[in-house]
Amino acid sequence: MSSAAVTTASASPATSTGKSVHARLGAAFSGRLVIIIPYVWLLFFFLIPFVIVFKISLSQTAIAIPPYTPALDISGGFSGFLAQLKQLNLDNYTWLTQDALYFNAYVTSVIIAAISTVLTLLVGYPIAYGMARAPATIRPTLLMLVILPFWTSFLIRVYAWIGILKPEGLLNQLLLATGVIHQPLIILNTYTAIFIGIVYSYLPFMVLPLYSALEKMDYSLIEAAKDLGCPPTSAFWKITFPLSLPGVIAGCLLVFIPAVGEFVIPDLLGGSQTLMIGKTLWNEFFGNRDWPLSSAVAVILLLLLIVPIMLFQRAQARAQEMDR
Amino acid sequence: MNTTWSRFNITSVVLGFAFLYLPIVLLIVFSFNESKLVTVWGGFSTKWYVSLFHNQGLMDATWVTARVGLISATVATVLGTLAALALTRYTRFKGRVLFSGMVFAPLVMPEVITGLSLLLLFVAVGLNRGILTVTLAHITLTMCFVAVVVQSRLITFDRSLEEAAMDLGATPVKTFFQITLPVIMPAIVSGWMLAFTLSLDDLVIASFTSGPGATTLPMKIYSQVRLGVTPEINAACTILIAVVAIGVIIASLANKRREVQRQLDEQAAQRG
Numbered sequence: 403m404s405s406a407a408v409t410t411a412s413a414s415p416a417t418s419t420g421k422s423v424h425a426r427l428g429a430a431f432s433g434r435l436v437i438i439i440p441y442v443w444l445l446f447f448f449l450i451p452f453v454i455v456f457k458i459s460l461s462q463t464a465i466a467i468p469p470y471t472p473a474l475d476i477s478g479g480f481s482g483f484l485a486q487l488k489q490l491n492l493d494n495y496t497w498l499t500q501d502a503l504y505f506n507a508y509v510t511s512v513i514i515a516a517i518s519t520v521l522t523l524l525v526g527y528p529i530a531y532g533m534a535r536a537p538a539t540i541r542p543t544l545l546m547l548v549i550l551p552f553w554t555s556f557l558i559r560v561y562a563w564i565g566i567l568k569p570e571g572l573l574n575q576l577l578l579a580t581g582v583i584h585q586p587l588i589i590l591n592t593y594t595a596i597f598i599g600i601v602y603s604y605l606p607f608m609v610l611p612l613y614s615a616l617e618k619m620d621y622s623l624i625e626a627a628k629d630l631g632c633p634p635t636s637a638f639w640k641i642t643f644p645l646s647l648p649g650v651i652a653g654c655l656l657v658f659i660p661a662v663g664e665f666v667i668p669d670l671l672g673g674s675q676t677l678m679i680g681k682t683l684w685n686e687f688f689g690n691r692d693w694p695l696s697s698a699v700a701v702i703l704l705l706l707l708i709v710p711i712m713l714f715q716r717a718q719a720r721a722q723e724m725d726r
Numbered sequence: 727m728n729t730t731w732s733r734f735n736i737t738s739v740v741l742g743f744a745f746l747y748l749p750i751v752l753l754i755v756f757s758f759n760e761s762k763l764v765t766v767w768g769g770f771s772t773k774w775y776v777s778l779f780h781n782q783g784l785m786d787a788t789w790v791t792a793r794v795g796l797i798s799a800t801v802a803t804v805l806g807t808l809a810a811l812a813l814t815r816y817t818r819f820k821g822r823v824l825f826s827g828m829v830f831a832p833l834v835m836p837e838v839i840t841g842l843s844l845l846l847l848f849v850a851v852g853l854n855r856g857i858l859t860v861t862l863a864h865i866t867l868t869m870c871f872v873a874v875v876v877q878s879r880l881i882t883f884d885r886s887l888e889e890a891a892m893d894l895g896a897t898p899v900k901t902f903f904q905i906t907l908p909v910i911m912p913a914i915v916s917g918w919m920l921a922f923t924l925s926l927d928d929l930v931i932a933s934f935t936s937g938p939g940a941t942t943l944p945m946k947i948y949s950q951v952r953l954g955v956t957p958e959i960n961a962a963c964t965i966l967i968a969v970v971a972i973g974v975i976i977a978s979l980a981n982k983r984r985e986v987q988r989q990l991d992e993q994a995a996q997r998g
Contacts, residue, residue: 436808436811436815436816437808437812437825439805439808440805440806440808440809440825440829440873441821441825443805443865443866443869444809444825444828444829444866445828446847447844447847447862447863447865447866448828448831448866449824449828450847451843451846451847454843454846454847454850455839455842455843455846458846525742525745526742528734528738528742529738529739529741529742529743531735531738532731532734532736532737532739532742533739535731535732535735536731536735536739537731547743547746551747553923553970553974554750554967554970554971555923555926555966555970556929557927557929557944557947557948557951558750558753558963558967559749559750561753561951561955561959561963562749562750562753562963563749564951564955565752565753565756565955566749572752602746602749605742605745605746609742655834656833656834659834659835659836660834660835660836662836663836663837663838663839664836665837666930666948670951680836680838683838683842684838684930687842687934688933696842697846700838700842703836703838704839707835707836711831711835714830715826715827715830715831722877722881
């Protein structure tokens with residue numbers, strides 16, 4: 403049983419195996435450390451960085467390195483703090499509201515993410531339903547097959563679509579050869595390509611929660627409805643869909659939230675003509691080296707997503723309670 | 727009762743899997759293409775794999791990625807397991823809501839935000855960007871995935887096993903290492919693998935947090951993809967897919983064997 407993980411786990415403070423007093427003290431200590439270590443790590447590497455982003459979004463661009471003038475430096479004491487507080491500027495935010503480019507990027511991103519989420523749900527639902535109704539013996543294999551693409555690189559899976567969607571790509575070759583079309587379809591570098599990319603990449607995130615909701619469902623309810631003369635479509639909308647709603651919600655949030663800030667898909671499949679906020683932030687940061695402005699873009703993006711993220715949080719907590 | 731798998735269900739599953747796998751299969755097929763054009767078949771060839779191994783930049787990036795992945799996945803597994811234990815075993819402590827929020831939020835947080843915020847942290851504390859900063863960033867992201875995987879195993883864990891061990895005089899620490907850890911080990915192993923592949927895969931966060939001399943493989947692939955699709959990149963991707971697929975298969979076989987062994991042990995225990 404001793405694998406690499408065990409040896410690393412024993413590096414955590416739980417060494418006393420001797421006398422019981424020591425052991426008990428050690429246990430109490432390690433019990434608290436179980437909480438403290440990951441807590442402190444996440445505070446430092448997850449929460450504090452957001453505070454810094456917020457702080458820098460209020461400062462001004464500089465040509466030096468780092469390319470911003472510090473805002474709110476507490477080394478100057480309280481009076482220095484107050485003096486700096488007056489200097490804080492909302493220039494970056496005013497800039498963001500005045501330039502239509504950013505506003506459009508936010509709106510487009512939310513719309514693209516919403517449409518993609520609905521499309522992913524429409525594609526994912528029949529798959530999840532089919533899997534849940536499959537013979538119990540092959541269900542684990544099907545589940546494995548859904549998870550497997552998730553293990554292969556996101557970047558590679560998006561890249562694979564370039565060769566398919568190009569004007570001289572495989573899809574157009576196939577359609578031209580079979581005579582369905584006579585002119586190659588222009589799909590790459592359009593919003594259609596972004597939709598395809600998001601649906602494809604995020605499909606497992608939609609199928610897995612849907613499957614786990616549908617698999618738990620009691621199908622004798624459907625039988626009963628059928629026996630009582632309920633047509634299949636209305637049985638679906640009255641029984642199956644409401645019962646799978648927790649899975650629908652979890653899946654939609656898992657797709658929608660990251661899709662709003664998606665960078666790789668709009669960049670590789672969307673080309674230069676499409677506008678999404680993740681790409682805007684990237685260009686602002688790497689292209690224009692405007693750190694304060696890209697921080698402001700990030701802050702507003704986070705504010706947009708805070709409600710969906712909290713909904714996701716609550717859905718997770720509720721799912722946990724039900725498993726207990 | 728109708729237990730047959732209806733035609734509609736079979737069709738949707740088959741089509742769904744075709745959609746999921748076809749692009750990857752095509753990518754692999756065209757990595758063996760003789761022609762330099764990625765979309766026109768010019769005969770079978772492995773020359774792109776040969777040229778791959780002479781590409782020093784790609785080799786260096788692979789080495790960086792492997793090191794970052796191994797270290798970050800291992801540390802993330804320890805931290806994530808601790809976080810999972812904290813969430814399942816300690817139902818009330820100060821700031822638990824904040825804690826669970828910080829564990830779940832990174833799962834859905836857009837990568838551009840996480841990457842930017844971590845970079846600004848590293849700049850603020852004066853840490854030079856390089857392999858270390860990428861590793862720290864990956865630990866932070868992947869430990870949350872590990873925590874979720876391990877937590878789902880811990881929730882269904884039968885705690886009477888631990889109580890029995892402690893009644894028989896085992897210390898809590900000994901109980902953890904002799905009872906709890908072996909039981910949750912499959913979840914820990916798959917958590918490690920998930921962390922490793924996520925680290926192997928990450929482009930956005932690595933681009934923000936890495937510095938000169940610490941170009942990871944996805945960053946290298948990305949910079950070449952922007953210049954155009956080449957069979958050489960297809961070959962690199964195929965190798966990456968093969969490595970991950972072999973890893974996943976070995977892990978699932980090992981898991982299955984452990985499961986069989988456990989059942990045999992249980993049967994032996996019942997007989998004896």
